[in-house]
Amino acid sequence: MQNKPAISSTPIHDILLNRWSPRSFAADKSIDSQTLTALLEAARWAPSCFNDQPWRFLVCDRTTHLSAWEKLFSALGEKNQIWAKNAPVLILSLSMHDFGHNGKPNRWSGYDTGAASISLCLQATAMGLATHQMGGFDADQCKQLFDLPDTCSPMSVIAVGYQAAADQLPADLKETELKARARKPLSECFYLGSWEA
């Protein structure tokens, strides 16, 4: 149940192969604080341009910070709320617009925040947890609800928890959950020596 192995033309590491974004989370399983810290440490050690670490993560744990969890949940799109309601932890990832060392615009801020975020997700996979990153949320609402500075952009909400059986999902989401994972063929995104699109 944990994962649907991807189709890869050559073996890749388990945690990359098994990372997957399910929608069915176990509502009754919380995440202990040491596990949560490991996820954040994984993000912390991601690389970044000038080692600026332009990411910020606002961790909303339903067990310890219920009102924060409820605020972040309220900013999710309706379709995401249907399943994300069971995720014990919701994390808002944000990217700082400007470099810390000179205040100039950092064009890698989103790129680096994406790297830190997937590092968190991969660590979760390694620990038997599941994650699902969402772009479907109201970023402006998040800025208001959490009084965020104008110098950052909310990028994703990451649902974290333990995976549950697909059966608990509504029929249409269950169908999505059981579909095989898919990606474009290598040749469509990876070019050797010259641009081929």
Place this chain on the structure above:
Amino acid sequence: MQNKPAISSTPIHDILLNRWSPRSFAADKSIDSQTLTALLEAARWAPSCFNDQPWRFLVCDRTTHLSAWEKLFSALGEKNQIWAKNAPVLILSLSMHDFGHNGKPNRWSGYDTGAASISLCLQATAMGLATHQMGGFDADQCKQLFDLPDTCSPMSVIAVGYQAAADQLPADLKETELKARARKPLSECFYLGSWEA
């Protein structure tokens, strides 16, 4: 030599802990094609908004595509050229500006490309290779040299190869190479329940 273990308050997975961006690469060790394919497969299976896969990777392998490697090398900043000259493979990562399914601007394009790029780097770590992502290159020059469309942005050049001893580096770079890895404390980038900056 392979890695300088990071300081983490709680254990994280080896490939996240050991991924590191050295400057000393073995000039005489090329990367076989199956290994290279595994790196690309790791990037391919990264998650993305609407599964759009907005990343493109232009792989310049000195062994098989020398002129492409030389072109990409020529676009690197001088300080990066000093050490990147020994990397047998240079990969240009690019992000597509618009969603494939509706042509609208994709604000997660950089974020998703960052996730795919670090996936490639983590797979390299798992296979005993080293990677070093660079922002220090001329993106406009890359667009000209490789006749890239205006619908994409070059994001990074990723040096890939086998790590070599720091001794082969010039003195100042050797000093950098031997420094302990550093990150901000967890509390500066990771907040529980509310924005704390």
